Amino acid sequence: MAGRYEIRFSGAGGQGLxxxxxxxxxxxxxxxxxxxVQSQSYGPEARGGASKSEVIxxxxxxxxxxxxxxxxxxxxxxxxxxxxxxxxKEGGLLLIDSDLVLREPAGxxxxxxxxxxxxxxxxxxxxxxxxxxxxxxxxxxxxxxxKEAAEKAVLARVPEAFLELNKKAFHVGFDKAMAAKx
Amino acid sequence: MAGRYEIRFSGAGGQGLxxxxxxxxxxxxxxxxxxxVQSQSYGPEARGGASKSEVIxxxxxxxxxxxxxxxxxxxxxxxxxxxxxxxxKEGGLLLIDSDLVLREPAGxxxxxxxxxxxxxxxxxxxxxxxxxxxxxxxxxxxxxxxKEAAEKAVLARVPEAFLELNKKAFHVGFDKAMAAKx
Numbered sequence: 001m002a003g004r005y006e007i008r009f010s011g012a013g014g015q016g017l018x019x020x021x022x023x024x025x026x027x028x029x030x031x032x033x034x035x036x037v038q039s040q041s042y043g044p045e046a047r048g049g050a051s052k053s054e055v056i057x058x059x060x061x062x063x064x065x066x067x068x069x070x071x072x073x074x075x076x077x078x079x080x081x082x083x084x085x086x087x088x089k090e091g092g093l094l095l096i097d098s099d100l101v102l103r104e105p106a107g108x109x110x111x112x113x114x115x116x117x118x119x120x121x122x123x124x125x126x127x128x129x130x131x132x133x134x135x136x137x138x139x140x141x142x143x144x145x146x147k148e149a150a151e152k153a154v155l156a157r158v159p160e161a162f163l164e165l166n167k168k169a170f171h172v173g174f175d176k177a178m179a180a181k182x
Numbered sequence: 183m184a185g186r187y188e189i190r191f192s193g194a195g196g197q198g199l200x201x202x203x204x205x206x207x208x209x210x211x212x213x214x215x216x217x218x219v220q221s222q223s224y225g226p227e228a229r230g231g232a233s234k235s236e237v238i239x240x241x242x243x244x245x246x247x248x249x250x251x252x253x254x255x256x257x258x259x260x261x262x263x264x265x266x267x268x269x270x271k272e273g274g275l276l277l278i279d280s281d282l283v284l285r286e287p288a289g290x291x292x293x294x295x296x297x298x299x300x301x302x303x304x305x306x307x308x309x310x311x312x313x314x315x316x317x318x319x320x321x322x323x324x325x326x327x328x329k330e331a332a333e334k335a336v337l338a339r340v341p342e343a344f345l346e347l348n349k350k351a352f353h354v355g356f357d358k359a360m361a362a363k364x
Contacts, residue, residue, distance in 0.1 A: 022200060022222075030224070030229045034226070038224075039221035039247055041217075041218070042210070042211030042218045044215055044216070062223065
């Protein structure tokens, strides 16, 4: 990867988007050896509603740690898609939950979609791993971190009792995104 | 609170400093109704060693989300204290673990100390809540968020099976810091 790459994970509060961002940043820095910043901003509207977590990955120092022009956006809900797609760049990657985001934003984006939440719930068996399914998919689509680094970062961050569940969630998300890739 | 207030939580990787920062930011925004940004930067040195998590709290919009001049610093380890105290401002608050940080940085700081890690381990019974003991102490010392908001934010972020443990950790940290206050 060359230069600066900006990723935003968005959805509803409580969907684990902060953890997804932290894992992506740790995959980049700890396992791929490049630099990363992960952040979330909370406005007065933070109670309920749409929520986002941002990761900037770069092969050099990161001076400004907020998204300026989003390279890749995950939107798990319609509200998040409506709210956070405005600065997705021309030709940028958009990954949406095909069951929950029915109105796609206008613009020249590479849109990939599959039933992310439903996959977590019914194929993996726990809706709580929706964030890890989505993370696997974002790793597949962006290539911003290696698959190996991301898997290690997932396993280092999830509770020991749920290692296999999260590993499966990550791989299923990765594979489904590759199959659905725009 | 008026203006911008910058807080840094530092220690070793794996001590839960990201969660402490997230809880402080959510206390400010969701429960106290002011704005907050929480972030962490990972350099190529991210594997092992000192780790930090930053929170900016403000009564207005936050343009630059990184610490510029730290108002309050938690240092749970000597390495973190050495690495992250350089931009603590004149008259700023420094909270250190009295068992683990033996060399205090030179400067005109308000230093408060108690055995934070040991309190978690031996008084609360689980070293894993060191971050929540420290958070309670930072809430007490900084006053950047209300005690009520912080407690609500703690309870909203920790696993249900550990609510009482974390509540106790938060209050013990708060009370010990008040007693030890510089």
